[in-house]
Amino acid sequence: EAQVTQNPRYLITVTGKKLTVTCSQNMNHEYMSWYRQDPGLGLRQIYYSMNVEVTDKGDVPEGYKVSRKEKRNFPLILESPSPNQTSLYFCASSLVGDRGYGYTFGSGTRLTVV
Amino acid sequence: SQQGEEDPQALSIQEGENATMNCSYKTSINNLQWYRQNSGRGLVHLILIRSNEREKHSGRLRVTLDTSKKSSSLLITASRAADTASYFCASGPPGYSTLTFGKGTMLLVSP
Numbered sequence: 001e002a003q004v005t006q007n008p009r010y011l012i013t014v015t016g017k018k019l020t021v022t023c024s025q026n027m028n029h030e031y032m033s034w035y036r037q038d039p040g041l042g043l044r045q046i047y048y049s050m051n052v053e054v055t056d057k058g059d060v061p062e063g064y065k066v067s068r069k070e071k072r073n074f075p076l077i078l079e080s081p082s083p084n085q086t087s088l089y090f091c092a093s094s095l096v097g098d099r100g101y102g103y104t105f106g107s108g109t110r111l112t113v114v
Numbered sequence: 115s116q117q118g119e120e121d122p123q124a125l126s127i128q129e130g131e132n133a134t135m136n137c138s139y140k141t142s143i144n145n146l147q148w149y150r151q152n153s154g155r156g157l158v159h160l161i162l163i164r165s166n167e168r169e170k171h172s173g174r175l176r177v178t179l180d181t182s183k184k185s186s187s188l189l190i191t192a193s194r195a196a197d198t199a200s201y202f203c204a205s206g207p208p209g210y211s212t213l214t215f216g217k218g219t220m221l222l223v224s225p
Contacts, residue, residue, distance in 0.1 A: 102159035
């Protein structure tokens with residue numbers, strides 16, 4: 001089944017403890033992206049990647065890191081999480097092309113930082 | 115940056131009625147897409163309309179695009195309780211794959 005897999009689904013952590021949220025897709029998509037969703041603010045893009053070793057900042061990159069060493073994986077790293085990073089996180093992937101393609105989203109990771 | 119804005123923020127209808135949601139965007143686009151999100155779950159791609167298209171259908175969904183007004187609408191005909199969800203429009207500038215999402219319309223369809 002074509003899908004984007006995020007792990008973990010739920011995570012509660014303490015301020016300052018480094019964590020990684022994994023994202024993997026099995027559709028050979030070039031493009032991958034991370035979003036966070038907060039009430040009243042909608043989805044905001046954190047980072048995106050057009051292909052292996054190519055990453056770029058979205059609208060809210062502060063406090064996050066990403067890497068794209070393999071085409072299928074795009075982990076999101078929080079080096080020193082803070083309570084304002086409590087949110088619902090989504091990974092998405094798509095093909096790349098001038099005509100545009102729809103995104104496939106993961107099921108989400110609900111992160112709570114205390 | 116907020117590219118798309120949906121209207122209304124919330125919509126409540128009865129089963130069998132039609133639901134219309136609107137989206138406005140700010141800059142030129144390559145295409146405009148609509149997504150559905152059931153509570154707390156991942157977004158699901160519904161339909162994509164390209165900038166040179168004016169109308170597109172998929173099952174009970176009808177999407178229109180007016181590039182002169184920088185607006186789009188999503189019509190769901192004969193709504194069902196299972197259509198209860200949040201609906202988002204998303205668009206991106208020409209030459210880019212990245213999408214910017216609006217804040218969504220919450221649709222409640224009552225039996």
